[in-house]
Amino acid sequence: MAHLRDILGRAPSLADTLALRLREEIASGRLRPGERLPTEHQMSETYGVSRPIVREAVGRLKHDGLVTTRQGAGAFVADPGAVSTFRLDIADFSDKEEMSAIVELLMAVEATATGHAAVRRSDAELAHIRAQLDAMQQAIDRGEPGVDEDMAFHRAIVEATGNPFFRDLSQFLDHRVRHFIRTARSNTARLGGLAQAVQHEHEAIYAAIEGQDAAAARAAAEEHLRNAATRLALYLKP
Structure with missing residues (x-):
């Protein structure tokens, strides 16, 4: 074998x-x-x-x-x-239909969580989200993909919802799906010079959370995920 x-x-x-x-x-x-x-x-x-x-x-x-x-x-x-546990088994990340369904699931979870975070976040939680945003910019300035900083930014947003079930589901998705997507996206951004464009999307999410505008936060998160899916498709091209 x-x-x-x-x-x-x-x-x-x-x-x-x-x-x-x-x-x-x-x-x-x-x-x-x-x-x-x-x-x-x-x-x-x-x-x-x-x-x-x-x-x-x-x-x-x-x-x-x-x-x-x-x-x-x-x-x-x-x-x-x-067996009563939820499973998410993804065998082929190049399958466009499967990835479209996964992005739709991520959008439903992350966009809703981002909207809740906008109205529930405390000043301390906002400061933590800001710190992760700044850490991503520093990684970009060093010429690094900033995958870990990216994931920390989104985790900080989920924590600001105050909902432990959002946190647990987000951790599950991070483990199963999102780390691969963000790694691929970050590689694409680094190779194609798109890192700052990705950061602008993060800045739009932060601005909506800072302004406690739930609708704008959801819209910014959805746009970010749609663009991430496009970048992932670019990365997967031979």
């Missing part, structure tokens, strides 16, 4: 790839409900990855409700009837 390191190419994560492979094993019935997964050592040898990578991949399957663990016994395929 080919090692994952040999087939990943530009895949963002070994753990993501291994988790997808194990999901396929479960979906196909090769790993049946109640069946014990191979040990960390066995999977490390089979797939050519380290044991921490195996542990991370299994942890993701456990988070998705596909796997359960038993103290001292290992990991087992969960009973499908008992």
Whole structure:
């Protein structure tokens, strides 16, 4: 069997790839409900990855409700009837229809959260959002993509909603989708000279939050995501 390191190419994560492979094993019935997964050592040898990578991949399957663990016994395929967690499995980020649906979901969550943040934010939360905006500008000035600063900016906005469920859902989407999108977008911005255009979109979002204008905040967030989707499509072109 080919090692994952040999087939990943530009895949963002070994753990993501291994988790997808194990999901396929479960979906196909090769790993049946109640069946014990191979040990960390066995999977490390089979797939050519380290044991921490195996542990991370299994942890993701456990988070998705596909796997359960038993103290001292290992990991087992969960009973499908008992799975009640929400899953978002994206196999092909170059699929335009799938990405359009994902952006629509992100828009519904992030635009609404941004609108709530505009009317609920405290002065301290506004100052924190401003600090993340400034940190992005500093990254741009250094010639860096600023992906981490970008994510921190949007997290600060979600925190300002005061709604823990927005926070939890946003963290889930960050893990599954948004980090890839922002990395791709930032690469496009860096290579195409669009970094400052992206920053102008962030500034429009901040201005609406500062002015406590919920409608303008939602509109600015929606426009930002539409433009991000366009940049992602540009990045994915061969």
